[in-house]
Amino acid sequence: MSGFDLIVVGHITRDLISKAGEKTREAMGGTPTYTSIAAARLGAKVGVVSKVGNDFQSQYLDSFRNAGVDLSGLSIVGDSTTVFENIYDENGKRTQRLLSCAESIEYSDIPEKYFSSKCFHFGPVYHEVSYEMIKAISKRGILTALDVQGYCRKREKDLSIKLCAWNEMKNVLPHVNILKCDEEEAKIMTGKLNVETAAKILNNLGSEIILITQGEKGSTLCYNRKMKKIPAIPPDKIVDLTGAGDTYIAGFIVEYLKTGDPEWSALFASGAASFVIEGLGTSVMPTREEVLRRLKKNSPKII
Numbered sequence: 001m002s003g004f005d006l007i008v009v010g011h012i013t014r015d016l017i018s019k020a021g022e023k024t025r026e027a028m029g030g031t032p033t034y035t036s037i038a039a040a041r042l043g044a045k046v047g048v049v050s051k052v053g054n055d056f057q058s059q060y061l062d063s064f065r066n067a068g069v070d071l072s073g074l075s076i077v078g079d080s081t082t083v084f085e086n087i088y089d090e091n092g093k094r095t096q097r098l099l100s101c102a103e104s105i106e107y108s109d110i111p112e113k114y115f116s117s118k119c120f121h122f123g124p125v126y127h128e129v130s131y132e133m134i135k136a137i138s139k140r141g142i143l144t145a146l147d148v149q150g151y152c153r154k155r156e157k158d159l160s161i162k163l164c165a166w167n168e169m170k171n172v173l174p175h176v177n178i179l180k181c182d183e184e185e186a187k188i189m190t191g192k193l194n195v196e197t198a199a200k201i202l203n204n205l206g207s208e209i210i211l212i213t214q215g216e217k218g219s220t221l222c223y224n225r226k227m228k229k230i231p232a233i234p235p236d237k238i239v240d241l242t243g244a245g246d247t248y249i250a251g252f253i254v255e256y257l258k259t260g261d262p263e264w265s266a267l268f269a270s271g272a273a274s275f276v277i278e279g280l281g282t283s284v285m286p287t288r289e290e291v292l293r294r295l296k297k298n299s300p301k302i303i
Contacts, residue, residue, distance in 0.1 A: 005044040005257055006250075007073070007114045008032045009133070010123035010150070011082040011102055012050045012060075015242075019088045025283050027242075028060040029146055030086065031123025034246035034263055034282060038272060040067040041285040042254045047114050049073035051102045051128075053080040065284055072111045077103050080126060084161075098126060098160040107133045118257050119143040121249065124150030126161075131172050138175035145178035146207075147245070152185045163188055174206030178256070180249045183214045194218050196227050209262050211252060211269075213245050221266045229303040230266045233274040233294060241277050248273040251291065263302055271295045 008031065015029035032048045039177065040046045047070040054076060064071055070078055080100040087095045089244050105128050120137045122129050127150055154164040166189050173179065186198040199210045199222035210222040218232040251272030256265040271294050275286040286294075 003045060004070070004114060004117035005089045005119065006039050006253055007047045007049060007110075007117045007120045007228045008036045008039075008123060009049040009073075009105060009110075009120060009129055011105070011125050011128050012048075012052055012056075012074075013082045013084055014056065015082065015124055016099075017084045017088075018086065020090045027064065028124050029242065031121075031149075031246050033063070033094065034243035034276065035123060035250045036065045036069045036279055037063060037282045038243075038250035038276065038285050039254050040289050042251060042272065042291070043213055044254045044257070046070065047073055047111070047117070049105060049110050049114070050081075051075045051077050051105055051109070053078045053100075053102055053198075055079060067282075070085065073109060073114060075109060081207075082128070084125075085159075090204060094279070096161045097153050098153075098161055099159060101126060102127045102128070105133070106130070107136055114140070115140065116168050117142060119145060119253055121145040121147070121253060123147045123246065125283060126150050126155070131168060134172060135175045143177050143257075144175060145180065145249065145299040146172075146176045146191065147249060148181045150180065152181075165189060170205055173202065176207045178209045178249075178253065179207035180213070180252075181247070182245060183212060183300050186212045193261070196222075199227065209256075211249070211266060213273075214250055215241075215244075219248070219266060219270060222260060223262045228263055228265070228266070230263075230270050231300045231302070233271045233298055234299060235274045235278050237278050239278055240280050243276045243282070244273045247276040247285070255286075267295065267300060267302060268292075270300070271298075 013030035083099040085097040191197040251269035255268040
């Protein structure tokens, strides 16, 4: 397999999910899981760079293989995979704990054939991707995208995860072409409560395209100092919101590589994200044709 469109870098995780009144279940998670499988379903040639431990269930890899994702960059090292415990109360409020971390991902872990890719998307879940790797890929002239979530997290003594500011962003964002974050991350990174103000600040720090996801409120796109409001596309049903943001960025990157149009790509991303929440895990990932049909049906407007 050659001529990759997208390489996704970050830890594949084991997620332990506990909901009130239900038995705890385990699922595979992490940005590489949702983003790579979504992008492959949308027609892209995709590879993954990740590390898991010997506790990782090998049958999980079937999800990647069935989607056609290349796993040459996946290493099984050490005893532990990165494991998150997600506990939901009766009101759906989540408490998250980080129980273990896999080894960090190094630049040397990237297979040589991946450097032919059009884009690298960095999706750290907890500081496992070095800033130097992002800079090195950028210097190669490859399009870079970043989901900041793993850089805006700190682990407390009780292993709980809290949102925190990202102190190094001014040194990293000039090397990131496409920056994706959610509303809370944008606020804590910039200290601004207004999403549009936060987007402008992040744009001015060096990233060319800013995407701020806002759940059912849609998303905000900022590029070339232009601000656009992208509507949420309604799903047929809501089963699980996990992976919506990762599927959104997959949709954006795949369509942006195809069209070079940030506004259309963001609308397409919104349509792609509407599918994953209709099922558990990666069970509902759309094709490009399915996304286009849903967008045509809803006739959404960019403001």
